[in-house]
Amino acid sequence: MKALTWQGTHDVRVEEVPDPVLQEEDDILLRVTATAICGSDLHLYRGKIPGMNDGDILGHEFMGVVEEAGAGVTRIRRGDRVVIPFVIACGQCFHCQLAEYSACETTNTGAGAAMNRKGMKPPAALFGYSALYGGVPGGQAEYVRVPKANVGPIAVPDALPDDQVLFLSDILPTGYQAAVDAGVGEGSTVAIFGAGPVGLMAAACCRMLGASTIYMVDHHPYRLEFARRTYGAVPIDFDENDDPAQTIVEQTRGRGVDASIDAVGFEAKGSAVETVMTNLKLEGSSGKALRQCIAATRRCGTVSVPGVYAGFIHAFMFGDAFDKGLTFKMGQTHVQKYMPELLEHIGEGRLDPAVIISHRMKLAEAAEGYRIFDQKEQDCRKVVLTPD
Template sequence: MRALVWHGKEDIRCESVPDPRIEHPRDAIIKVTSCAICGSDLHLFDNMIPAMKRGDIMGHEAMGEVVEVGPEASGKLKVGDRVVVPFTITCGECWQCKRGNFSLCERTNRNGAMQEKVFGRVGAGLFGYTQLTGGYPGGQAEYLRVPCADETHIKVPSTLSDEQVLFLSDILPTGWQGAVQCDIQPEDTVCIWGAGPVGLMCVVSAVLLGAKQVICIDRVPERLAMAQANGAIPINFDTESVIQRIDELTDRKGPEKCIDAVGMEAHATATLDSIYDRVKQAMMLESDRAHVLREMVYVARPGGVLSVPGVYGGLVDKFPMGLVMNKGLTIRTGQTHVRRWTDDLLRRIEEGQLDPSFVITHKVPLEQGPAMYKTFRDKQDGCVKVVLKP
């Protein structure tokens, strides 16, 4: 089959690889009909997250049709079912899964020992996201093996298009969880850093959940235009002072809820601390650029909540813990417990309450995937979200 394969920094190729096969009785094989490039795939493209191996298949946002089912998965899945595949692989049986903390599944990371050395404890296995998270082949391919398939799937009706449901795999529940972690109240101002696909899903979620005011910060005009079209007040940090503008919008109180939808690769040049981060990162003295975290801590209203769906990979420097403590801030973060939210989100899509396909700007054959990584990373050609058709 054809698949997008990681070969090194900025080197992803569309190649022929062996077809996946059932390896465990709980497995299923799906024929991928649509998959997408996620912003977090770009960290792998830039080689910012360790433990990718040459030959790893990329992708953790995929959907398709079930073509083969292992005997232990056949009770819940059958050939021909149309499913979206959550990016977190979940057993549904462990202590964490039983509590709905699916991204912390204790059983599905087959390289758990490796992850334990780095993180102290083990989290769920993920598709196409380094050896640390299990080294499972990803979904940017013609076929995908889904481990624990009886639990790791979302059945979707044929009345909805791929584009309407594909993002149940990651960015929609990720944006939703980012907003839910804020426990939004009707009097809240929610400020979202980043207007990429996850940031935009945070905007949509915050609006649906009834925030009084939603603010979105970025510097890419077309992304800010999308955020504004969906109810956010845009702030372009290239052309205006973020802190001054937030002060104006919140009567100098600060937002009650802040969401970091940027993560570890915040851009340099905006502020002194971001240049400092870039230099330290270049000298391998820190791994993540924490400008957004610092800014959130600084501007948040005392007693507020900071929600961090943005991906961080390792160590940050100059984190103002004193401000966090003295302002009584609550920080909530984590990979997305996808299945915890998807029944509710699918219902809302079916009822016409939301349609996440608005974010798609590029739909191309799988073979064009490698080029689209660069287009997406460099935010060229108005690129916000890429869907690949194997």
């Protein structure tokens, strides 16, 4: 079969690789009908995530049709059209029983990214995301082996096209969890840092949950304009305004927003000092977006962090967070927890995830799709790939 493989920094290629086969009784084999390039895939593309090996198959946002099912698969059957969560969870361990699927204790043979583990088990395995998270082949391919098929895949109705349901695999639940963690409700004021796919999905979910004001901070005018036009967000371009938090506080009567969402993560555009420190591996992540979130949020408010972070950050400003009595919620998404609810919202017209798609390409064009998305060319917001 054909699959997109990682070959090094800024080097991904569609190659012929062996077809996957069933390995466990609760596996399925999926024929992929749609897959997407995620913002967190760009961390891999840029060589920022350790544990990648030449030939690793990328992709963790995908869906398709069940071609084969192991003898132990009971929830779905051959021929079903399903969306696959990017988190692989067993459904039976301590954390899965608490619906904390991204903390599953059994599926990840890797180490995870925590530096100070104290012997704790790693978090759940992820599709297509380095040996740190299990080294499981991803879904930017014609076929995928999907383990733990009684816990992850969700069947979707034929009436909903792939574009409408594909993002149940990652960015829609991630944006929704970010909004839920932020405590967004009727009349809430929210600042979202990062108008990429997760930030846009967070805006959509904040609006659905009743937020009255959404500030969107980014430095790509076309993304800010899309957020303004589609979700009624107040755009702030940090290339023109080097202290968005100050503007947000001034526009909220000197108080700040109820919650901030950091949808940027560790590759936030920071100061020259931070850039040098991260390049020299003296700092794990840029703290620019996180510091802005702390500054923009009102006392006793919440900072929600769906953006990926790794390692350590200087100038975290924990004293400011303490003085303001902030609550922090963060981490990988418990995708399985939210998929049924979000599917219902899509079906009833309360969410339209497909609206953010800007590019539809063939799998054979995936390398160009990565380049366009990475460079933000052609007003690229989201790339969806379909096998030939």
